[in-house]
Amino acid sequence: MNNRISALLIAGLISFGFCMCSAGGQQSTPVSESQNKRQVPQFDADSAYSYVARQVDFGPRVPGTPAQKEAAQWLENELRRHGATVYVQNAEATAYDGTRLPIINIIGSFNPEARNRVLLMAHWDCRHLSDNDPDKSKYNTPVDGANDGASGVGVLLEVARQAGLSNPKMGIDIFLTDAEDYGAPDDFKGTHKESWWALGTQAWCRKPHVDGYRANYGILLDMVGAKCATFYREYYSDMYARDIVNRVWGVASNIGLGRFFINQAGAGVTDDHVFVNKMTGIPTIDIIDTRQDSDNTFYPHWHTSGDTIDKIDRETLKAVGTLLLNLIY
Ligand code: AHN
Ligand code: ZN
Numbered sequence: 526m527n528n529r530i531s532a533l534l535i536a537g538l539i540s541f542g543f544c545m546c547s548a549g550g551q552q553s554t555p556v557s558e559s560q561n562k563r564q565v566p567q568f569d570a571d572s573a574y575s576y577v578a579r580q581v582d583f584g585p586r587v588p589g590t591p592a593q594k595e596a597a598q599w600l601e602n603e604l605r606r607h608g609a610t611v612y613v614q615n616a617e618a619t620a621y622d623g624t625r626l627p628i629i630n631i632i633g634s635f636n637p638e639a640r641n642r643v644l645l646m647a648h649w650d651c652r653h654l655s656d657n658d659p660d661k662s663k664y665n666t667p668v669d670g671a672n673d674g675a676s677g678v679g680v681l682l683e684v685a686r687q688a689g690l691s692n693p694k695m696g697i698d699i700f701l702t703d704a705e706d707y708g709a710p711d712d713f714k715g716t717h718k719e720s721w722w723a724l725g726t727q728a729w730c731r732k733p734h735v736d737g738y739r740a741n742y743g744i745l746l747d748m749v750g751a752k753c754a755t756f757y758r759e760y761y762s763d764m765y766a767r768d769i770v771n772r773v774w775g776v777a778s779n780i781g782l783g784r785f786f787i788n789q790a791g792a793g794v795t796d797d798h799v800f801v802n803k804m805t806g807i808p809t810i811d812i813i814d815t816r817q818d819s820d821n822t823f824y825p826h827w828h829t830s831g832d833t834i835d836k837i838d839r840e841t842l843k844a845v846g847t848l849l850l851n852l853i854y
Contacts, residue, residue: 696740
């Protein structure tokens with residue numbers, strides 16, 4: 526056996542040993558090989574992870590708190606440092622309980638003149654409640670949001686860093702959206718409204734960062750950092766943007782990521798992409814970790830005090846980031 530083959534075998538065994546999650550799809554070509562052929566930049570999972578950790582260090586990024594302002598400034602600087610043209614949108618919205626929320630949407634554009642554009646989104650705010658925590662004394666504590674929020678932003682900041690280092694042909698708009706997660710808790714009395722979620726995205730849909738903004742398609746990332754994540758075909762994504770879902774799950778399979786991107790119908794989630802589809806007509810999908818073995822659809826620490834940095838797995842960040850770079854390049 527030559528050295529190269531034994532190295533590949535060892536690498537394969539290591540990666541197999543590290544993930545004990547049930548296999549949802551089959552393995553194919555190793556990611557690194559297909560990347561080299563097509564000159565796709567390598568996604569650096571350590572860098573993405575440090576972007577997640579940095580956000581968590583600000584404390585919960587809840588609208589109206591000092592952590593929100595501080596983190597917004599940092600996100601804006603980070604996108605600018607990587608060469609993006611940055612737009613900051615300040616808005617205000619009223620939450621389900623009457624609270625006035627200051628909204629800070631941050632958009633970083635690469636190749637602002639290109640006609641062919643992709644819109645990449647993640648929410649950067651944190652839920653103000655741990656309303657899913659089994660410990661009821663935690664109910665009013667905001668979440669750290671390591672996975673629910675920071676993971677998607679961490680992946681997109683690393684994509685931004687790679688875009689700044691290389692020369693993407695496409696226009697790329699990285700939209701870090703605020704106040705996604707301020708929806709009413711289950712025990713809120715009265716009629717629940719879908720429009721209580723994704724407040725920042727709704728403000729942007731009404732008034733995009735540039736007049737007449739269009740993109741060929743959009744991809745939202747939500748909860749893309751947990752160990753054993755499973756990305757099923759989210760219901761509304763298939764409903765509004767089936768071609769994009771087919772393409773994304775097809776690329777995932779081709780580059781050996783079928784273990785994460787399971788080509789089967791999944792749950793529907795009221796998330797930012799629903800409003801982008803309804804309000805702008807830009808076909809937009811949601812890459813979101815949903816679980817078929819869970820009561821609440823999501824990963825076990827969702828909306829609990831346990832959504833902390835130690836739950837973040839570089840392998841999952843790498844899978845999602847590698848997929849995005851393969852789509853864009
Ligand atoms: C609902 O539970 C209706 N939507 C969840 C969207 C969400 C919350 N994504 C992250 N946190
Ligand atoms: Zn949430």
